[in-house]
Amino acid sequence: MAETLTLGKALNAGLRKALESDPKVILAGEDIGKLGGVFRITEGLQATFGEDRVIDSPLAESGIVGTAIGMAMRGYRPVVEIQFDGFVFPAYDQIVTQLAKIHHRTRGQLKVPVVVRIPYGGGIGAVEHHSESPEAYFAHTTGLKVVTCANANDAYWMIQQVIASDDPYIFLEPKRRYHDRGEVDTESEPLTLHAARVAREGSDLTLLCYGPMVKTCLQVADAAAEEGRSLEVVDLRTLSPIDMATVVTSVHRTSRAVVVHEAQVSYGIGAELAARLSEQCFYDMEAPVLRVGGYDVPYPPSRVEEEYLPDLDRILDAVDRSFAY
Amino acid sequence: MSDTPDSGLVQLLTPEGERVEHPDFSFPGDDEMIAGFLRDMVIARRIDSEGTALQRQGQLGLWASMTGQEAAQVGSGRAAKKQDYVVPSYRETAVAWVRGLDPVALSAVFRGVDLGAWAGNDGNFHPYTMVVGSQALHAVGYAMGITADGATATGNPDTDEAVLAFFGDGATSQGDVNEALVFSSSFQSPIVFLCQNNQWAISVPTTRQSRIPIARRADGFGMPGIRVDGNDVLASFAVTSWALDRARAGEGPAFIEAFTYRMGAHTTSDDPTKYRLNAELESWKLKDPIERVRAYLRRSGSVAASFFDDLAAQADDVAADFRSRTLALADPLLEDSFDLVHAEATEHIIEQKAAYIDYASSFEEE
Numbered sequence: 001m002a003e004t005l006t007l008g009k010a011l012n013a014g015l016r017k018a019l020e021s022d023p024k025v026i027l028a029g030e031d032i033g034k035l036g037g038v039f040r041i042t043e044g045l046q047a048t049f050g051e052d053r054v055i056d057s058p059l060a061e062s063g064i065v066g067t068a069i070g071m072a073m074r075g076y077r078p079v080v081e082i083q084f085d086g087f088v089f090p091a092y093d094q095i096v097t098q099l100a101k102i103h104h105r106t107r108g109q110l111k112v113p114v115v116v117r118i119p120y121g122g123g124i125g126a127v128e129h130h131s132e133s134p135e136a137y138f139a140h141t142t143g144l145k146v147v148t149c150a151n152a153n154d155a156y157w158m159i160q161q162v163i164a165s166d167d168p169y170i171f172l173e174p175k176r177r178y179h180d181r182g183e184v185d186t187e188s189e190p191l192t193l194h195a196a197r198v199a200r201e202g203s204d205l206t207l208l209c210y211g212p213m214v215k216t217c218l219q220v221a222d223a224a225a226e227e228g229r230s231l232e233v234v235d236l237r238t239l240s241p242i243d244m245a246t247v248v249t250s251v252h253r254t255s256r257a258v259v260v261h262e263a264q265v266s267y268g269i270g271a272e273l274a275a276r277l278s279e280q281c282f283y284d285m286e287a288p289v290l291r292v293g294g295y296d297v298p299y300p301p302s303r304v305e306e307e308y309l310p311d312l313d314r315i316l317d318a319v320d321r322s323f324a325y
Numbered sequence: 326m327s328d329t330p331d332s333g334l335v336q337l338l339t340p341e342g343e344r345v346e347h348p349d350f351s352f353p354g355d356d357e358m359i360a361g362f363l364r365d366m367v368i369a370r371r372i373d374s375e376g377t378a379l380q381r382q383g384q385l386g387l388w389a390s391m392t393g394q395e396a397a398q399v400g401s402g403r404a405a406k407k408q409d410y411v412v413p414s415y416r417e418t419a420v421a422w423v424r425g426l427d428p429v430a431l432s433a434v435f436r437g438v439d440l441g442a443w444a445g446n447d448g449n450f451h452p453y454t455m456v457v458g459s460q461a462l463h464a465v466g467y468a469m470g471i472t473a474d475g476a477t478a479t480g481n482p483d484t485d486e487a488v489l490a491f492f493g494d495g496a497t498s499q500g501d502v503n504e505a506l507v508f509s510s511s512f513q514s515p516i517v518f519l520c521q522n523n524q525w526a527i528s529v530p531t532t533r534q535s536r537i538p539i540a541r542r543a544d545g546f547g548m549p550g551i552r553v554d555g556n557d558v559l560a561s562f563a564v565t566s567w568a569l570d571r572a573r574a575g576e577g578p579a580f581i582e583a584f585t586y587r588m589g590a591h592t593t594s595d596d597p598t599k600y601r602l603n604a605e606l607e608s609w610k611l612k613d614p615i616e617r618v619r620a621y622l623r624r625s626g627s628v629a630a631s632f633f634d635d636l637a638a639q640a641d642d643v644a645a646d647f648r649s650r651t652l653a654l655a656d657p658l659l660e661d662s663f664d665l666v667h668a669e670a671t672e673h674i675i676e677q678k679a680a681y682i683d684y685a686s687s688f689e690e691e
C-alpha cells in the first residue's frame with residue numbers, strides 16, 4: 001500500500017510500527033510524551049502505548065543515553081530522542097566511550113541495540129546549537145553505525161530497520177525536510193539498510209549527498225540538465241558504513257564526483273569519500289573529488305545561514321570547476 | 326520541611342500585597358526601593374511581551390518569555406552588586422534589564438543576527454547559552470578565579486566579589502549542574518545558584534526532575550538550600566542578598582530555589598495547552614508578582630497617584646524603542662565569521678575567507 005506522508009509523519013508511522021511489533025521497543029527522551037517531541041515526531045505514541053513505553057525523560061542527555069544502554073543490556077530496544085543536534089554533546093561521553101564499545105569490550109557477549117535519534121542540520125532560522133551537523137564525530141567512532149534518511153519512504157523503513165538491528169545506531173533526521181511529502185510504500189520490501197541509492201541517474205558527474213542535501217542536489221541536477229549536463233545523484237543513506245560499491249560504480253561511469261554536505265567541509269564525510277575515491281577510482285577520474293560543505297566557521301547567526309549552507313549556486317559552481325579540469 | 330509543592334517558602338509580601346514577617350529574612354529597603362522594583366518588573370514584562378509580539382510577526386525566530394518570573398529575576402538581580410558576576414541561562418530578560426544590558430542585545434540573539442556579543446559589557450552579564458546547564462560550571466570556575474585572585478572574603482563588602490548563576494528546574498537534572506554544585510562546595514566558592522523553578526521544563530513538570538523540593542538537594546552537596554516565593558520580589562531580594570553577602574564573606578556557596586511560574590509558553594515555538602491545564606495558569610495569575618507590589622504601594626500611599634500611569638507610559642516607550650531598534654538591526658556579514666573563528670587566525674581560514682569573498686562577489690557583478 002502506498003500513501004503520501006511527510007517525512008515527519010512517516011517517522012511517526014515507523015516508530016508506531018516498531019512499538020507494535022516488538023514489546024521490547026521503548027522510546028525515551030525530553031518532551032516526547034504528551035507534547036510528542038518538539039518536532040511532534042512521537043505525537044500520539046504515548047497515548048497508545050502508555051507512559052512506560054514512551055517515556056518523558058528528565059532533562060539529562062547523558063542520563064538518557066546511559067540508561068538506554070542499561071535497558072538494552074536488560075533486553076530492551078531503546079530508541080532515544082535527542083532534542084536538537086547541538087544538545088547531543090552532554091551524551092557524547094556515553095555514546096563514544098560506552099555505547100560504541102560495549103560489544104567489542106565484552107567480546108560480543110553484550111549487545112546494545114540502542115538507537116539515538118537526532119534531528120540535525122540547519123535552514124530553519126533557529127538559534128545557536130539548533131542547526132548543526134555532528135555526523136562526522138559519530139562516523140569517526142568505530143562501533144557506531146550512522147544513518148540518515150532523505151525522504152518519507154526511507155524514514156518509514158530505515159527507522160524500523162535500525163530498531164531491529166542488534167547494533168547501536170545514530171539515526172540522523174534532516175529536520176528541515178520533516179514537512180516534505182513523499183510516497184511511502186508500506187508493503188514492498190525496502191532497500192537494505194546500508195545500501196546507497198541512486199536518486200537520479202546521470203552520466204557526466206556524480207553528486208554524492210545525504211540527508212537534507214539530497215533534495216538540494218536533485219534540484220541542482222535539474223538545473224544542470226537545462227545546461228545539457230547529466231548529473232547523477234547518489235543518496236548515501238548510510239554514513240558508516242558507506243556503500244562504496246554503489247559510489248564507485250557511479251563514479252566509474254561518470255568519472256567526476258562532487259560531495260555535498262551541510263557539515264563543515266574540513267575533516268568531514270566529504271574528506272572520507274574523497275580519500276576512498278582517490279584510492280579506488282584514481283584512474284577512472286577526470287577531476288579530483290571536490291567538496292561543497294559548510295565553511296569552517298561555527299554555524300553562523302541564522303540571518304546568514306543561507307550563505308553558509310550549500311545551495312544551488314555553490315554546488316553548480318563546484319560542478320563547473322570539476323568540468324574545468 | 327515537608328514536601329508539599331510550595332511548603333517552606335520564604336515570603337515577605339503576600340499575593341494580596343500585605344507585608345509579612347519571616348523569622349530569618351527581612352527586607353531592608355524602603356518604599357522607594359520597592360517602587361523601583363515595580364518599575365523594573367513592569368518594564369521587563371513589557372519588553373517581554375514585545376519580544377513575543379515581534380516573534381509572532383515573524384521578526385524574531387524565537388523568543389523565550391519570562392512573564393510570571395519578574396520577581397525572581399528582579400529581586401535576585403538587584404541583590405547582585407555592581408562588582409558581582411551574573412551568569413544567566415537564556416530566559417533572563419529582567420535580570421539583563423537590571424544589569425543595564427540593552428534589551429536589543431537579547432533580541433539580536435533571537436533574531437539571528439548575533440550569538441551573544443554583549444560579553445564584556447560593564448554590567449558583568451555573561452552571554453546566554455542555549456545548552457541547558459552548561460553555564461553552571463563556567464560560573465563556578467569564575468568564582469574559583471575570584472577566590473584565586475583574593476577578590477573576595479577580604480572583609481570589605483563594597484569590593485568583595487561573588488557570582489550569581491541562573492538555571493531552571495529542568496537544568497538541575499543535568500550532569501553539569503550537579504558537577505557545578507560539587508565543585509563549588511569542595512572549593513567553598515563565592516557563588517549563589519539561583520534556580521528558577523517555573524514548574525515546567527518545556528512540557529515536563531518539575532516532578533520528573535525531582536521527587537523532593539529542589540532546594541533540599543543542596544543539603545547533599547553541603548550547602549544551604551533556601552526556597553523562596555519567587556513571585557515575591559521582596560523575599561527574592563532578601564534571600565539572594567543574604568546568600569551573596571555570605572558568599573562574599575567567604576562562607577561558601579548557597580542554593581536558592583525561587584518557586585515561580587512561567588505564564589506563557591516555554592518559547593514561542595511550543596503550545597502549553599498540549600501539556601498543562603488552564604486552571605493551573607489561572608491559579609498562578611492570582612499570585613502575579615507585579616499585582617501584589619502594585620496593591621502594596623497603592624495601600625501604603627507612598628507613591629503619587631500618577632506613578633502607575635507614568636510607569637505604564639514609560640514601559641510603552643521602552644518597548645517602542647526596543648521594537649524599532651530590533652527591526653533596524655543589520656544582518657551580520659558571513660565574511661566576518663571567518664575572522665571570529667580563532668584569536669590567532671590560521672592560514673587555512675584566511676584562504677577560505679578569501680575564496681568565499683571571491684565567490685560571493687562573482688554574483689554581484691552579474
Ligand SMILES: Cc1ncc(C[n+]2csc(CCOP(=O)(O)OP(=O)(O)O)c2C)c(N)n1
Nearest residue numbers: 083087455456457493494495496525526527
Ligand atoms: C542540553 C540541552 N538539552 C535540551 C535542550 C532543549 N531545551 C531548551 S530549554 C529546555 C527546558 C529547560 O527547562 P528548565 O531548565 O526548567 O528552564 P526553563 O526553560 O523552564 O526556564 C529544553 C529541554 C537544551 N537547550 N539543552
